[in-house]
Amino acid sequence: xxxxxxxxxxxxxxxxxxxxxxxxxxxxxxxxxxxxxxxxxxxxxxxxxxxxxxxxxxxxxxxxxxxxxxxxxxxxxxxxxxxxxxxxxxxxxxxxxxxxxxxxxxxxxxxxxxxxxxxxxxxxxxxxxxxxxxxxxxxxxxxxxxxxxxxxxxxxxxxxxxxxxxxxxxxxxxxxxxxxxxxxxxxxxxxxxxxxxxxxxxxxxxxxxxxxxxxxxxxxxxxxxxxxxxxxxxxxxxxxxxxxxxxxxxxxxxxxxxxxxxxxxxxxxxxxxxxxxxxxxxxxxxxxxxxxxxxxxxxxxxxxxxxxxxxxxxxxxxxxxxxxxxxxxxxxxxxxxxxxxxxxxxxxxxxxxxxxxxxxxxxxxxxxxxxxxxxxxxxx
Amino acid sequence: xxxxxxxxxxxxxxxxxxxxxxxxxxxxxxxxxxxxxxxxxxxxxxxxxxxxxxxxxxxxxxxxxxxxxxxxxxxxxxxxxxxxxxxxxxxxxxxxxxxxxxxxxxxxxxxxxxxxxxxxxxxxxxxxxxxxxxxxxxxxxxxxxxxxxxxxxxxxxxxxxxxxxxxxxxxxxxxxxxxxxxxxxxxxxxxxxxxxxxxxxxxxxxxxxxxxxxxxxxxxxxxxxxxxxxxxxxxxxxxxxxxxxxxxxxxxxxxxxxxxxxxxxxxxxxxxxxxxxxxxxxxxxxxxxxxxxxxxxxxxxxxxxxxxxxxxxxxxxxxxxxxxxxxxxxxxxxxxxxxxxxxxxxxxxxxxxxxxxxxxxxxxxxxxxxxxxxxxxxxx
Numbered sequence: 001x002x003x004x005x006x007x008x009x010x011x012x013x014x015x016x017x018x019x020x021x022x023x024x025x026x027x028x029x030x031x032x033x034x035x036x037x038x039x040x041x042x043x044x045x046x047x048x049x050x051x052x053x054x055x056x057x058x059x060x061x062x063x064x065x066x067x068x069x070x071x072x073x074x075x076x077x078x079x080x081x082x083x084x085x086x087x088x089x090x091x092x093x094x095x096x097x098x099x100x101x102x103x104x105x106x107x108x109x110x111x112x113x114x115x116x117x118x119x120x121x122x123x124x125x126x127x128x129x130x131x132x133x134x135x136x137x138x139x140x141x142x143x144x145x146x147x148x149x150x151x152x153x154x155x156x157x158x159x160x161x162x163x164x165x166x167x168x169x170x171x172x173x174x175x176x177x178x179x180x181x182x183x184x185x186x187x188x189x190x191x192x193x194x195x196x197x198x199x200x201x202x203x204x205x206x207x208x209x210x211x212x213x214x215x216x217x218x219x220x221x222x223x224x225x226x227x228x229x230x231x232x233x234x235x236x237x238x239x240x241x242x243x244x245x246x247x248x249x250x251x252x253x254x255x256x257x258x259x260x261x262x263x264x265x266x267x268x269x270x271x272x273x274x275x276x277x278x279x280x281x282x283x284x285x286x287x288x289x290x291x292x293x294x295x296x297x298x299x300x301x302x303x304x305x306x307x308x309x310x311x312x313x314x315x316x317x318x319x320x321x322x323x324x325x326x327x328x329x330x331x332x333x334x335x336x337x338x339x340x341x342x343x344x345x346x347x348x349x350x351x352x353x354x355x356x357x358x359x360x361x362x363x364x365x366x367x368x369x370x371x372x373x374x375x376x377x378x379x380x
Numbered sequence: 381x382x383x384x385x386x387x388x389x390x391x392x393x394x395x396x397x398x399x400x401x402x403x404x405x406x407x408x409x410x411x412x413x414x415x416x417x418x419x420x421x422x423x424x425x426x427x428x429x430x431x432x433x434x435x436x437x438x439x440x441x442x443x444x445x446x447x448x449x450x451x452x453x454x455x456x457x458x459x460x461x462x463x464x465x466x467x468x469x470x471x472x473x474x475x476x477x478x479x480x481x482x483x484x485x486x487x488x489x490x491x492x493x494x495x496x497x498x499x500x501x502x503x504x505x506x507x508x509x510x511x512x513x514x515x516x517x518x519x520x521x522x523x524x525x526x527x528x529x530x531x532x533x534x535x536x537x538x539x540x541x542x543x544x545x546x547x548x549x550x551x552x553x554x555x556x557x558x559x560x561x562x563x564x565x566x567x568x569x570x571x572x573x574x575x576x577x578x579x580x581x582x583x584x585x586x587x588x589x590x591x592x593x594x595x596x597x598x599x600x601x602x603x604x605x606x607x608x609x610x611x612x613x614x615x616x617x618x619x620x621x622x623x624x625x626x627x628x629x630x631x632x633x634x635x636x637x638x639x640x641x642x643x644x645x646x647x648x649x650x651x652x653x654x655x656x657x658x659x660x661x662x663x664x665x666x667x668x669x670x671x672x673x674x675x676x677x678x679x680x681x682x683x684x685x686x687x688x689x690x691x692x693x694x695x696x697x698x699x700x701x702x703x704x705x706x707x708x709x710x711x712x713x714x715x716x717x718x719x720x721x722x723x724x725x726x727x728x729x730x731x732x733x734x735x736x737x738x739x740x741x742x743x744x745x746x747x748x749x750x751x752x753x754x755x756x757x758x759x760x
Contacts, residue, residue: 021676029680033687036702044697048505082508097551114547117424122505124548125427129512131546136520139544143537144527155523165518166496166511169479172466176501311411316471343466 001220002228009232012203013196023240027190028247034186035252038179050074050084051123052102054093062111069134070106082130103127174257174342178312181335183254185309188334190244191270192300196233197278198292201368204229205282206377208289222373230365234275241267257342266341266354270334273357274300276364277330283368285375300331307331333357383588383597383607387614390587394580398622405572406629409565424548429475429506432458432468439485441521444535448517448542449478453510465499475506478514488522489531517542562634563722566646569626570653570711571686576622577657578664578678581615585665586674589754615658623654642724645732649717652739656710659746666750666757685711695719710742 013019055070057063073082086093086102093105097118104117104127113131117124140155202208204225206216215225245267248254256263281296301309306329308315315335319326326332337353344350431453435442449455456474458464468474477499487494496514500507520541524534587593588611597607627647631638638646664677686692689706695715698706706712717735720727 017670018672018676026676026679030683033683036705037687037693037698040699041693041697046501046505047503048508094551112547114549116549116551118551120425120427122427122429122509124424126505126509126512128424128426128546128548129509129516132542132544133512133516135544135546136516136541139541140520140523143541155527157523163515164511165494165515166478166498169497169499171469171499171501176470178470178472316473339470343470344463346463349463 002224005220005225005228006232009200009229010235013200013232013236016196016199019196019199019236022193022195023190023236024243027186027240027244030189031183031186031244031248031252031254034179034182035254038182041179042177048080050081051126052084052086053127054096054102054105055085055087056090056093056105056107057087058108058110060108060111062108066108066113066134069130073130082126106131172343172345175255176343177255180255180257180342181308181312181315181339183248183256184335184338185304185307185315185331187241187244187248187267187338188270188307188331189300189304189309190241191237191267191334192274192277192303192331193297194233194237194271194274194278194300195293195296196236197230197275198282198296199278200229200233201279201282201372202289202292204372206375216375223369226369226372230275230279233278234271237271237275238268241271256338258338259341262341262350263338266334266337266350269337269354269357269361270330273330273334273361273364276361276368279368280364283371285371303329303331307335327356328360330357330360333360383602383610384614384617387584387588387611387618390584391580391618394583397579398576398625401572401576402625405568409561409568424550426452427506427509428453429510430454430456430473431510432456432465432474432477434458434460434477434479436482437480437484440531441485441488441535442480444539445480445514445517448539449510449514452513469499469501475504476500476510478510485531488518488525491526494518494522560637560722562630562637562643562646563718565630565634566650566718567691567715569650570691570714571682573622573626573650573654574657574660574685574711575678575682577619577654578661578681579674580622581618581658581661582664582668582674582677583671584618585611585615585661586668586671589665615662619654619658619661623651626650642721645721645724646718649714649721649736649739652736652743653710653714656714656739656743656746659743659750663746663750663753666754685709688712689715690719691715710739713738713742 053070055067057067067087070083070085074085075081086096088096090105090107093102093107096102097105097116100118103121103123104115106113106115106127113134115124115127115131117127137155144155203211204215204222206212218225242264245256245260245263249256249260249263277299278296281292281299284292284295287295305311306314306318306325309331315326315332318329318332326336333353333356337350337357340347340349340353431449433446433449433455435446446455456468458468458474458477465474465477469477479497479499481495481497484494484496496518498507498511517538521534521538524537525531528534528537598604627650631643634643637643660681664674668674668677685706688702689695689709689712690698690703691711695703703712713735717732720731720735
């Protein structure tokens, strides 16, 4: 009988348009929107790119020194060069700046370079720093006795020195793009927005539908009906979350970080928590069907909001100020589990998040069972 | 009149949707206004980033280096645990972590290889900037240590040399980057207006177009033309009420900005977009048969056009391919006008008129689509 209930539960779930749309189609659409909007933000705002700069020379001896420095900064065989200079007249330079084709204009006047930019920014600050270094070198040279050849050679070696004194340590093997958190919250939303769980649970309620009345009258044990309905909802939710992960990873090629089997495991445990939440809401007594559906949306979306689905920084505000809420929020637990797979070398925080989700699910399933079994109705 | 009354009666069901969206919109707007209260600076401000320094040397040199960093950037306290460093860098509360190793000072004095250590995000422009400064500091300092053999004097000289800074001017010819809150309001209003109009009006049109109701009305004394005219008037009236609700709010909330030429052009832009939204609702009302599918359509069109045309994410950050797709959406032309109005005074009137025209064309196409489909349905 379990298989019968399970089979028809699956059939119903796949035929309800709302379930198919919200579980399968909507997360994919939202994921595509995230990809369209976020995929190039980090590259354009955080990554270093060669800075285009217009240089206006003054046809004097100082031109040669400055040009030499600018050319040395624009020629890096191993890495991206720092500068891409365009030597031009001041009128042309002004036009380039206006068209935003260059970050700034360096003008030499009396051997002293000055900078014109169109606004604040880190690239503009880098340009200023290059000019600072030039002026500081001039200041160093003017500070020493030109006949003191030993000092002169030390100063010149310091000026021409482009050695880096800083060794980079490996931060992590994972993806440090801050926008991956939106994809984690999206996976959490896909797991938790479980209409099939609520609808399945409501279909057992005799006060909500005629199907519910029939199911209550049948000789099948309540626990079998509950388990069959629960499993059919779970299968739908698990398939939906796996399809989303496959879509993000293989179609959009989003680097989710961490190993794919463990990401899938997180989605499976998350879907279990989602179906448990849906079942719990569906099992709540004395609430109408529309109210239960609305409650399902509110609970899942609010949970995802706190995990950073709409505004990424909310997650950190909650983590810093209400850590207990972050620990117990199912969407945050899913997002944190995926984050820890991406960033950390150890699995402690991943296990902690998975344990929270499992305990949360067991508590809700048990409570739902208690609310549904042996329910009697005075009047229908 | 009967049709109009019926329309208004059904529309009462939508008050909840209007209120929910309005409240979410206003809360979101207030949050945005707190995060984005930027002003245009006429003077250049050098970028300062968040740096965490782990000083394992604690020498006079490392303290002086810290003092130098502090004068340029924000020093952030951080735990030395690698997972805490990863967390801080992932959430961008720290942009760069510098580790000053033990015996750093002794190594410099002895002329040994010096190596500071760092954690940074991949290809980080912030790291490039700070390393330019740190390397410059160490080159100058080591040159003076070599020359003077006195660490205090070397630092004093280094500090003096580093005071030399280039002159920077901000070009007056470029547009202001100031983002006004009314601009945000009218940007995000596209999503809200589209969602509210589609979710309110389309279900009413679906109901009105239901076979039984349509036939019943047509066999009454009311002519088909009159029925359609009343439906058109009712649809437009409801759209106008929704439009006025948000416009009046903006006139009260941003009175100083809105009672101006820019404000009036914004309202005109929004009015034309409202007609586009009515076109979408009209077509959807003809195409769709089930009221439950309306929220799916509203979400897909609303979120899709907002992400693809630069409503949620600034256009400068979107990939060109995304914007190329966005051009096929009316929202793209609305945002074009809105962005042009942002630099009013230095604006291109053609862009504004072109934007209005494109939206009107989209509206005509949408209404035409609806009429053609409605005719073909009628002939069936």
